[in-house]
Amino acid sequence: MAQKTSVTPLLSADKLTCIREERILFDELCFNIYSGDIVQIEGPNGAGKTSLLRILTGLSRPYEGQVRFKNKPIGHCNEAFHQDLLYLGHKASVKPELTAEENLHVNLTLSGYTHFDAQSILSNVNLTGFEDALAGHLSAGQHRRTSLARLWHTQAKIWILDEPFTAIDKKGVEQLEHLFLKHIACGGCVIFTSHQDLSVISSQQLRRILLSGTDE
Numbered sequence: 001m002a003q004k005t006s007v008t009p010l011l012s013a014d015k016l017t018c019i020r021e022e023r024i025l026f027d028e029l030c031f032n033i034y035s036g037d038i039v040q041i042e043g044p045n046g047a048g049k050t051s052l053l054r055i056l057t058g059l060s061r062p063y064e065g066q067v068r069f070k071n072k073p074i075g076h077c078n079e080a081f082h083q084d085l086l087y088l089g090h091k092a093s094v095k096p097e098l099t100a101e102e103n104l105h106v107n108l109t110l111s112g113y114t115h116f117d118a119q120s121i122l123s124n125v126n127l128t129g130f131e132d133a134l135a136g137h138l139s140a141g142q143h144r145r146t147s148l149a150r151l152w153h154t155q156a157k158i159w160i161l162d163e164p165f166t167a168i169d170k171k172g173v174e175q176l177e178h179l180f181l182k183h184i185a186c187g188g189c190v191i192f193t194s195h196q197d198l199s200v201i202s203s204q205q206l207r208r209i210l211l212s213g214t215d216e
């Protein structure tokens with residue numbers, strides 16, 4: 001596990017319970033996430049990984065329990081929390097009728113960034129030459145890369161990423177893993193779901209939270 005740069009957790013799950021269609025997905029789940037953590041949420045299909053991530057972002061409410069940002073319930077510090085949060089859902093939030101560059105522009109502008117070099121940011125995700133291509137005409141991996149590009153230009157400390165490696169090739173996964181390491185070295189944390197093993201980030205650098213997918 002990475003060395004902690006702060007003793008105050010950035011994010012805390014405090015006895016989170018999630019019930020869907022009368023099925024308990026997780027019950028009284030507790031953990032703290034610190035600056036310097038890379039946390040992989042694991043579990044079989046339907047175990048509740050996306051449900052947990054959405055609860056951590058405040059997009060869904062737990063049945064019981066609360067999420068805290070720097071020890072305060074997220075509902076009490078919405079603005080500060082959202083300034084420090086970057087969430088990418090499992091469906092890449094990319095508009096097919098806009099170009100790759102326009103999509104990046106929209107995403108960064110909505111996050112409050114006004115000065116950025118879109119072409120340089122897109123080059124980080126190997127989209128040089130595809131800046132003006134309509135996102136709807138890009139391959140699945142390029143589509144995902146268009147969504148991921150904003151990770152190279154954000155000051156948010158808490159990254160919550162649902163299946164960020166989906167459709168990404170081996171080299172792209174490695175680039176993203178290096179970015180995660182750079183992000184935690186700068187005091188951030190990454191919480192992500194993935195069904196695949198990582199190759200750059202070692203098991204010592206990774207925390208794992210397993211959702212069993214059974215309520216027995």
Ligand SMILES: Nc1ncnc2c1ncn2[C@@H]1O[C@H](COP(=O)(O)OP(=O)(O)OP(=O)(O)O)[C@@H](O)[C@H]1O
Nearest residue numbers: 020021025043044045046047048049050051052193
């Ligand atoms: N809003 C909802 N209403 C009802 N049921 C839901 C809702 N959201 C999720 N579920 C159910 O909760 C269960 C967990 O879904 P979730 O998407 O959290 O699983 P997951 O672990 O992310 O799965 P996968 O690995 O397939 O992405 C599923 O059975 C799903 O149908």
